[in-house]
Amino acid sequence: MKNIKILGTGCKACDTTANLFRIAAEQAGVEIELEKVTDIAEIMGYGVMSTPGVIIDGEVVHAGGLPGPDQIRQWISE
Amino acid sequence: MFEALSDLVVYRWIGLSPDNHFGAALHFFVMDVTKIFVMLILIIYLMGLLRAYLSPERIRTYIQNRPDWQARGMAVTLGAVTPFCSCSSVPLFIGFVEAGIPLGVTYSFLIASPMINEVAAVILVGILGWKLALLYVGAGLMVAWFGGIIMQWFKPERWVEDYVWKIHMGETPTLERDDSLKGRHSYAAAEVKEIVGRIWKWVLIGIGVGALFHGFVPEAWVTEHLAGGNWFDVPTAVLLGIPLYSNATGIIPVAEAMLTKGVAIGTTLALMMSVAALSLPEMLILRKVVKWQALAIFAGVLAIAFIIVGWGFNAMNIPAL
Numbered sequence: 001m002k003n004i005k006i007l008g009t010g011c012k013a014c015d016t017t018a019n020l021f022r023i024a025a026e027q028a029g030v031e032i033e034l035e036k037v038t039d040i041a042e043i044m045g046y047g048v049m050s051t052p053g054v055i056i057d058g059e060v061v062h063a064g065g066l067p068g069p070d071q072i073r074q075w076i077s078e
Numbered sequence: 079m080f081e082a083l084s085d086l087v088v089y090r091w092i093g094l095s096p097d098n099h100f101g102a103a104l105h106f107f108v109m110d111v112t113k114i115f116v117m118l119i120l121i122i123y124l125m126g127l128l129r130a131y132l133s134p135e136r137i138r139t140y141i142q143n144r145p146d147w148q149a150r151g152m153a154v155t156l157g158a159v160t161p162f163c164s165c166s167s168v169p170l171f172i173g174f175v176e177a178g179i180p181l182g183v184t185y186s187f188l189i190a191s192p193m194i195n196e197v198a199a200v201i202l203v204g205i206l207g208w209k210l211a212l213l214y215v216g217a218g219l220m221v222a223w224f225g226g227i228i229m230q231w232f233k234p235e236r237w238v239e240d241y242v243w244k245i246h247m248g249e250t251p252t253l254e255r256d257d258s259l260k261g262r263h264s265y266a267a268a269e270v271k272e273i274v275g276r277i278w279k280w281v282l283i284g285i286g287v288g289a290l291f292h293g294f295v296p297e298a299w300v301t302e303h304l305a306g307g308n309w310f311d312v313p314t315a316v317l318l319g320i321p322l323y324s325n326a327t328g329i330i331p332v333a334e335a336m337l338t339k340g341v342a343i344g345t346t347l348a349l350m351m352s353v354a355a356l357s358l359p360e361m362l363i364l365r366k367v368v369k370w371q372a373l374a375i376f377a378g379v380l381a382i383a384f385i386i387v388g389w390g391f392n393a394m395n396i397p398a399l
Binding site for chain 1: 133134135138166168169170172173176241244245246247248249250251253264265268269271272366
């Protein structure tokens with residue numbers, strides 16, 4: 001099961017990103033473990049300054065702005 | 079084109095007269111809504127297509143390890159060409175501190191960033207013309223440059239929250255991106271959606287306020303009271319702008335309405351800067367990383383700088399449009 005972390009200090013785009021992942025995973029029938037990281041020290045620890053950031057299995061795949069739905073589907077199914 | 083469209087809608091279809099207060103206000107509203115939103119979408123899309131946006135991570139590496147004047151020059155320029163959401167201020171501040179960038183330089187960036195951005199600059203040219211756009215951008219860059227230097231005099235390091243110094247930033251990941259035309263297009267479209275989605279309210283409110291001013295405030299009253307004769311106009315405009323907040327694009331239609339009615343340039347520019355750069359929500363966000371003393375000085379330095387800019391332009395007596 002993929003572990004997905006959404007990095008963000010509570011901005012609207014961060015919530016939206018988390019929801020996009022949830023929906024995409026449901027549609028693809030893939031089970032994911034979704035976590036929101038809101039602690040600024042932890043976020044910066046990943047080297048990310050622009051949120052929302054996306055971490056999949058410990059690897060930063062995205063930082064800053066909403067990721068596209070196509071991209072999210074691809075990340076989930078990879 | 080937009081004026082003709084607005085003529086058609088308001089005067090021909092709805093049948094209002096330009097002499098009617100409400101007709102004049104509605105005409106202004108329709109014209110600016112169409113014009114500004116078309117420009118907004120086009121500019122953001124084009125910038126996105128060129129991938130002209132710089133991430134804060136990259137800006138941090140550019141500014142890091144440079145002599146002070148170079149770092150400040152880059153901070154001011156990069157702050158001016160990037161439209162950051164104020165929600166990124168905190169990570170940005172911490173990232174800069176962590177990279178050893180002097181606080182004065184960081185403040186220069188924080189001043190320039192909300193006040194000037196390339197989207198607002200192009201719209202300024204489109205609505206108010208080259209001259210006003212240059213004055214606004216030029217004055218904004220100066221305020222950011224010197225504002226940061228003055229902040230440094232106060233040794234603001236003592237007011238940075240302790241936890242900020244302890245944060246260690248991980249290695250910035252290099253993200254691959256899709257550079258094909260299709261990838262660029264979807265990135266640009268997402269940028270338009272994201273930025274317009276974030277600022278449309280401010281722009282609409284700004285146009286609404288501008289329209290009311292345009293339709294209902296008599297020119298004679300403006301000439302008598304706001305044409306630049308009173309020394310207290312500028313400080314009042316700056317004070318008025320502190321509790322008011324709008325994004326840099328949203329304040330443009332307000333300035334447009336003020337200038338066409340004859341409000342002095344300095345007074346108008348001072349209000350624009352104060353509304354765009356000095357805001358309570360932004361201060362509350364920064365409060366997470368610095369103590370209130372630093373914020374009070376920050377607000378004071380900016381307010382004084384905007385007053386000087388306003389008085390300066392009023393004294394030069396530049397014809398508005």
